[in-house]
Amino acid sequence: xxxxxxxxxxxxxxxxxxxxxxxxxxxxxxxxxxxxxxxxxxxxxxxxxxxxxxxxxxxxxxxxxxxxxxxxxxxxxxxxxxxxxxxxxxxxxxxxxxxxxxxxxxxxxxxxxxxxxxxxxxxxxxxxxxxxxxxxxxxxxxxxxxxxxxxxxxxxxxxxxxxxxxxxxxxxxxxxxxxxxxxxxxxxxxxxxxxxxxxxxxxxxxxxxxxxxxxxxxxxxxxxxxxxxxxxxxxxxxxxxxxxxxxxxxxxxxxxxxxxxxxxxxxxxxxxxxxxxxxxxxxxxxxxxxxxxxxxxxxxxxxxxxxxxxxxxxxxxxxxxxxxxxxxxxxxxxxxxxxxxxxxxxxxxxxxxxxxxxxxxxxxxxxxxxxxxxxxxxxxxxxxxxxxxxxxxxxxxxxxxxxxxxxxxxxxxxxxxxxxxxxxxxxxxxxxxxx
Ligand SMILES: [Zn+2]
Numbered sequence: 001x002x003x004x005x006x007x008x009x010x011x012x013x014x015x016x017x018x019x020x021x022x023x024x025x026x027x028x029x030x031x032x033x034x035x036x037x038x039x040x041x042x043x044x045x046x047x048x049x050x051x052x053x054x055x056x057x058x059x060x061x062x063x064x065x066x067x068x069x070x071x072x073x074x075x076x077x078x079x080x081x082x083x084x085x086x087x088x089x090x091x092x093x094x095x096x097x098x099x100x101x102x103x104x105x106x107x108x109x110x111x112x113x114x115x116x117x118x119x120x121x122x123x124x125x126x127x128x129x130x131x132x133x134x135x136x137x138x139x140x141x142x143x144x145x146x147x148x149x150x151x152x153x154x155x156x157x158x159x160x161x162x163x164x165x166x167x168x169x170x171x172x173x174x175x176x177x178x179x180x181x182x183x184x185x186x187x188x189x190x191x192x193x194x195x196x197x198x199x200x201x202x203x204x205x206x207x208x209x210x211x212x213x214x215x216x217x218x219x220x221x222x223x224x225x226x227x228x229x230x231x232x233x234x235x236x237x238x239x240x241x242x243x244x245x246x247x248x249x250x251x252x253x254x255x256x257x258x259x260x261x262x263x264x265x266x267x268x269x270x271x272x273x274x275x276x277x278x279x280x281x282x283x284x285x286x287x288x289x290x291x292x293x294x295x296x297x298x299x300x301x302x303x304x305x306x307x308x309x310x311x312x313x314x315x316x317x318x319x320x321x322x323x324x325x326x327x328x329x330x331x332x333x334x335x336x337x338x339x340x341x342x343x344x345x346x347x348x349x350x351x352x353x354x355x356x357x358x359x360x361x362x363x364x365x366x367x368x369x370x371x372x373x374x375x376x377x378x379x380x381x382x383x384x385x386x387x388x389x390x391x392x393x394x395x396x397x398x399x400x401x402x403x404x405x406x407x408x409x410x411x412x413x414x415x416x417x418x419x420x421x422x423x424x425x426x427x428x429x430x431x432x433x434x435x
Contacts, residue, residue, distance in 0.1 A: 048076035049291030059302035073359030076253035079207035090181035099192035101139035178214035204250035223247035246275035255363030267390030277385025284336035315342030348380035351394030
């Protein structure tokens, strides 16, 4: 059976209770939750990374109008981990009395590193220096059997995870200064719990100031990886690590893009949509949100009339990367050029990817939707665990996307011979009054 894991992944969840906390309380909790700080101090470099923008980007700074757990809105709210500069990832390998680690804990570590560090370096154009650190290179034994924690798919922080995190902190604390790190990775021995082919337990708790504390600060941003995402195709050694960049995407504030229906909303165009199978990258929207694009690399097409923009391949550093066409204060269309380069390993139809971003739609509910230029084509990829239908979703010169109701037309005008620059024309007219 081919796994359809994207549909089985669980949402990263902040505590539901968080929704009722006022902005003021949240801000206070957040500064206290910063792992590098003592409560009450302020510091640069803490929290999510600032979005690079100018006043011209104002209409493109979409935000949610209601409470959502994790939103695509920009900038990312406080409480998440900074995504630029040097980020220290405390990485612990844990096992249990009823599931003792098999072999060397460093082999488990080696399933994810250095690949995850490299993945972020490539995707961020070198802006994120992700440093995994293993102060405890052996298995860290938990005091209770795995089954005693009652870890289940989608389990909230209570009660099993609270106990697990408390036990992790207690076991590691004599040797580990938790305040020295920006995020926590827990690599669980693969023999604990079900196969990832049956149930994906891997989960991240992000921006959670109510997490159990360690060394005086909450373990607010923690990714747990269980089992192995091994589909039996023989590619595990190349692709199995990709669950960790996905989970860490949550600690940086990114929502899940797959839905209950699987990867059909975004396909293989972002690792928050599909993290099995061949390598893929983040969407340009995520790169801007994470602080990896400068203001000059992002066009905001807010004005009436017609304007042309150049776009260069998203996977390559430098040049214009993203055009956003805002619809209202909460949503809009994003345009970017995707090619087979960098982390994008299986792009089979280079071209302009067009997708809608909606800050009001929560994680796992489809906050981003890719438009398919070739509906029902079956796609152009045969790569396993890649959503095929959307693999040829890109628009090429001569093709256009139209939202008649909003009076928006995006035409792909031309491409350089070597495909290194595309031109797109965005036309905004007064919204149509006809339905
Ligand atoms: Zn996720």
